[in-house]
Amino acid sequence: MSTLEQGIQKQIADWLRSGEIELFIGYEAGTVPLQATPAFIRRPEDVGRLIWDATCENNLAVFLPRYKGKKVGIMVKGCDARAVVGLIQERQAVREDLRIVGVSCPGVVDPKKVAERLGVAVEDIEEAKVEGSQVLVDGQSLPLEEVIYDLCQACDRHNPIIFDVHLGEEIPEDPERDPFAHVREIEALSPEERWERFRQEVERCNLCYACRNACPLCYCNICFVDRTMPRWVYQTTRPEDVQFFQIMRTFHLAGRCVGCGACTRACPQGVNLRLFLDKLRKDTLELFGYDAGVDPEAKPPLTTYREDDYNDFIMG
Numbered sequence: 001m002s003t004l005e006q007g008i009q010k011q012i013a014d015w016l017r018s019g020e021i022e023l024f025i026g027y028e029a030g031t032v033p034l035q036a037t038p039a040f041i042r043r044p045e046d047v048g049r050l051i052w053d054a055t056c057e058n059n060l061a062v063f064l065p066r067y068k069g070k071k072v073g074i075m076v077k078g079c080d081a082r083a084v085v086g087l088i089q090e091r092q093a094v095r096e097d098l099r100i101v102g103v104s105c106p107g108v109v110d111p112k113k114v115a116e117r118l119g120v121a122v123e124d125i126e127e128a129k130v131e132g133s134q135v136l137v138d139g140q141s142l143p144l145e146e147v148i149y150d151l152c153q154a155c156d157r158h159n160p161i162i163f164d165v166h167l168g169e170e171i172p173e174d175p176e177r178d179p180f181a182h183v184r185e186i187e188a189l190s191p192e193e194r195w196e197r198f199r200q201e202v203e204r205c206n207l208c209y210a211c212r213n214a215c216p217l218c219y220c221n222i223c224f225v226d227r228t229m230p231r232w233v234y235q236t237t238r239p240e241d242v243q244f245f246q247i248m249r250t251f252h253l254a255g256r257c258v259g260c261g262a263c264t265r266a267c268p269q270g271v272n273l274r275l276f277l278d279k280l281r282k283d284t285l286e287l288f289g290y291d292a293g294v295d296p297e298a299k300p301p302l303t304t305y306r307e308d309d310y311n312d313f314i315m316g
């Protein structure tokens with residue numbers, strides 16, 4: 001656990017003291033090893049609780065819609081910053097109301113990978129901490145870069161795109177890194193093989209909705225799965241209900257998902273949601289030249305049209 005840099009703590013305390021913000025959302029040490037927990041700081045004297053290290057996994061932007069209209073400070077990693085941009089675009093947050101501490105992030109630790117390396121269950125990890133580039137766990141030292149999430153190992157957005165105060169040294173992005181390599185593997189399969197891959201992946205889903213709850217862009221007051229008039233889907237773990245939920249959720253995020261990976265990290269069943277969501281991100285990029293979460297002023301492609309669109313449904 002690393003206490004947040006003094007200069008940043010002071011800035012946050014100043015924002016709270018001056019009334020520029022009434023709440024700062026950051027991270028503090030949690031009770032579960034290798035997982036920091038969200039911290040909601042309202043008093044300048046509490047900023048000492050804030051931490052930053054590779055255990056700060058949650059995308060805190062998920063909390064912004066519920067503080068809409070309030071002046072809020074928030075800590076964001078590179079990927080989280082894109083969700084903040086998405087929320088500003090969708091009028092769920094107002095840039096002027098936010099004070100953003102943006103962190104250049106080398107990656108966050110995946111407790112499941114650590115447990116695998118030790119040959120134990122995640123619940124059996126008793127003592128663990130991140131120190132520099134090492135994870136010190138139950139008397140062993142593991143290189144951090146080997147036990148960060150797969151998404152972080154393929155990350156192309158280490159540095160925040162939006163911030164008022166920056167923390168950490170800028171991390172050079174690797175232009176050779178293909179953020180969609182995992183999607184290309186699936187695209188190379190036949191339609192039948194792709195369906196089988198999807199079927200097998202979502203077979204593990206038990207409809208706990210942790211993915212939806214962790215997603216900053218899943219902010220509907222009533223989710224389609226909870227609606228009863230009309231009822232879109234039955235909340236059973238029959239394959240057809242699970243597949244319908246996954247397909248509907250994925251398409252509801254088409255052109256909106258910023259690829260932060262919070263949903264995949266939150267899944268207790270290890271369902272690789274990135275496979276489906278990143279396919280739509282890749283398509284959106286290739287078909288519309290649109291990368292969600294980059295430009296707060298941009299109009300998402302599914303909410304606008306071009307008068308010179310080549311498709312014949314646009315009337316001249």
Ligand code: SF4
Nearest residue numbers: 078079105107152155
């Ligand atoms: S995806 Fe990138 S910015 Fe996000 S946690 Fe991983 S390394 Fe950090």
Ligand code: SF4
Nearest residue numbers: 215257258260261263
């Ligand atoms: S669907 Fe997943 S990857 Fe996309 S914005 Fe939501 S949490 Fe992030």
Ligand code: SF4
Nearest residue numbers: 205206208209211267
């Ligand atoms: S978090 Fe995982 S198990 Fe839960 S609903 Fe989402 S995909 Fe299914």
